[in-house]
Amino acid sequence: MKKLFFLILTATSVAYSADVTLKEPPKTLSKYYPPSSNKMEFLNSMYAMSTAFTGMFTNIQENDWKNAEKWASILKENYLNIGKLVPEFDKGLKKNEINALVEAVKSKDMEKIKFNADAVGKSCMQCHQNYQVSTKIIYHYPSFEMINIEDPVSRTTLEFHNYMKKTADSMKKMRVYLEDGKFDKAQKEGNDFVKRVKGLSQSCNECHNNKLSVEIYQGKELEEKLNLLTKALQSKNKDEVYKTVSWISANNCSKCHNTHQTIAEIKEKFNK
Ligand code: HEC
Ligand code: HEC
């Protein structure tokens, strides 16, 4: 009985630790990212603070208090600037502590430096925990929702996720017809699948201008496997069909999903 209770407790704590929340940052933040601005004012302020923190502590360690004071002021200026850039962020800032930090550096008071630097540092971490990842996804990652692809089978233009669905559909139907012994239908679906996988290459250039990137998932090796698949369907060689499809799943679909789909889906949720 005791043991069971313990197990339940552990399971609950695991469930808590597995909850990840990504908060949507205030809309004002969009002013400091493309297309509104290419200057990256907000992010640059972040890098400036990070460097200033290092500058302050490096100089304190080396007993160069004049330069330590200079970096502390740069830190303060950029820290307070967060609230000017994004008013919604203003009330979360540790203003007393950042002022006290600059004063502590001026008076070379190590205790107060540590105490206030710690408080300010915690406010950095707290905000990052809530907003840093969501900001990256929203403002740095390109959108797949803008990408349209011409479907080589129906000759219509499809949104990216619909193109994915069609590609997956033709693959699943091919399997179903094969299992049902309907080889002609399987061959038609299989050929559509091959066309769609090849057609996916159109989309890469919308975001990539490096041929090498495209070839990693959509290169010669894939083309060879797709040709093998076409032949296996012609000769009704079920084992060979499954072998090539599982290569394609692992090396085209799964790998590309690992680098693109996860973030694309989170981004879509923010855009809703
Ligand atoms: C009120 C919110 C907030 C506070 C406070 C804040 N940050 Fe940030 N910080 C962000 C957000 C949002 C990003 C993500 C920006 C982006 O990727 O474009 C970020 C990104 C950064 C980055 C870039 C990390 C990377 O490599 O992508 C650094 C460095 C940084 N912050 C340092 C700091 C420091 C140091 C402090 C405290 C002195 C601080 N930040 C306080 C919101 C905040
Ligand atoms: C909506 C934009 C978008 C589309 C469309 C897109 N990618 Fe990407 N891809 C990215 C982003 C963003 C990264 C992360 C690296 C970067 O910022 O360039 C990335 C990374 C990659 C990488 C790993 C790093 C690198 O740059 O080589 C490969 C390989 C890749 N993509 C291949 C492809 C292929 C193949 C296609 C088409 C089937 C494709 N991508 C379509 C946005 C896109």
Ligand code: HEC
């Ligand atoms: C660019 C590289 C890339 C390649 C290669 C790729 N996918 Fe995707 N796939 C994505 C991205 C990105 C999404 C998320 C798109 C979205 O939801 O808007 C996605 C989503 C999907 C979805 C979910 C569609 C939905 O919205 O319901 C399916 C199913 C899918 N892919 C199947 C496949 C199959 C099967 C293959 C291989 C034959 C494949 N994909 C190859 C990038 C890729």
